[in-house]
Amino acid sequence: MFRFLESLFNWSAPLLEEKIPMKKFLIVGLGNIGTEYAKTRHNIGFKILDALSQKEGFSFETEKLGEVGVLKIKGRSILCLKPSTYMNRSGKALRYWMEKEKIPLENVLVVTDDINLPFGTLRLKTKGSDGGHNGLRDIQRILQTTAYNRFRFGIGSDFGKGRQVDYVLGEWNPEEEKGLPERLEKSTALIRSFILSGIKTTMNTFNGT
Structure with missing residues (x-):
C-alpha cells in the first residue's frame, strides 16, 4: 500500500506543478524610436533594457506598439518593452501589453530619466507625480492612477533657463559616457532585484546609490 501511494504521489506531482501559473512582470523602458534619439539622455529607459538584454542573453523583436523581449528567471516570465509610440504616447503601449499578457499593475515597472536627480542616481x-515628464504624464492618464512602480535614473539638470528640451534630447557628455557602464550594471541589478526580491527590499537596497 505504501509503495502504491508513493507511486501515485510521484506521478501526480508534475501535474500539480504544471497547473501553477508562471508569475509575469512587465518592464517598460521609456524612450523615443529612431537613430537620432538613440544616444540621448531621454532614452535611458531603452538603454537600460538593452543592457539587461545583453546581460541576460535575450533579444528584442518588433511587435505591436514596440520592441519586445522575454526573459525567464526562476519561475518568472518578464516581458521587456521599448514602446514605438514615442515618449508622449508611452501609456498606450504599456496598457496594451499589460492587458494582453494579463500582468497586474503591481508587477509593472516603468524605467525613465529624471532631471531632478544627479547623474546616475537610482x-x-x-x-x-509625473514630475513634468511627458512619458509618465501619459502613463498616468492612461492608467488613471499615480500608484505604479517607476525606476528613475538621474540625468542631472546642467542646463540654462529654457534649455531643458535641448538637454534631455542631447547626447551624454564624455564624463557621463565614462560613468554609464557601471550605472547600467547597477540598473540591471535593480531590475533583477525587483523581480526576485520585491519592491520594498529593492528600494531599501538601491535607492540613492
Missing part, C-alpha cells in the same frame, strides 16, 4: 518609487 531611485525606485511606488507612486508619485
Whole structure:
C-alpha cells in the first residue's frame, strides 16, 4: 500500500506543478524610436533594457506598439518593452501589453530619466507625480492612477533657463559616457532585484546609490 501511494504521489506531482501559473512582470523602458534619439539622455529607459538584454542573453523583436523581449528567471516570465509610440504616447503601449499578457499593475515597472536627480542616481518609487515628464504624464492618464512602480535614473539638470528640451534630447557628455557602464550594471541589478526580491527590499537596497 505504501509503495502504491508513493507511486501515485510521484506521478501526480508534475501535474500539480504544471497547473501553477508562471508569475509575469512587465518592464517598460521609456524612450523615443529612431537613430537620432538613440544616444540621448531621454532614452535611458531603452538603454537600460538593452543592457539587461545583453546581460541576460535575450533579444528584442518588433511587435505591436514596440520592441519586445522575454526573459525567464526562476519561475518568472518578464516581458521587456521599448514602446514605438514615442515618449508622449508611452501609456498606450504599456496598457496594451499589460492587458494582453494579463500582468497586474503591481508587477509593472516603468524605467525613465529624471532631471531632478544627479547623474546616475537610482531611485525606485511606488507612486508619485509625473514630475513634468511627458512619458509618465501619459502613463498616468492612461492608467488613471499615480500608484505604479517607476525606476528613475538621474540625468542631472546642467542646463540654462529654457534649455531643458535641448538637454534631455542631447547626447551624454564624455564624463557621463565614462560613468554609464557601471550605472547600467547597477540598473540591471535593480531590475533583477525587483523581480526576485520585491519592491520594498529593492528600494531599501538601491535607492540613492
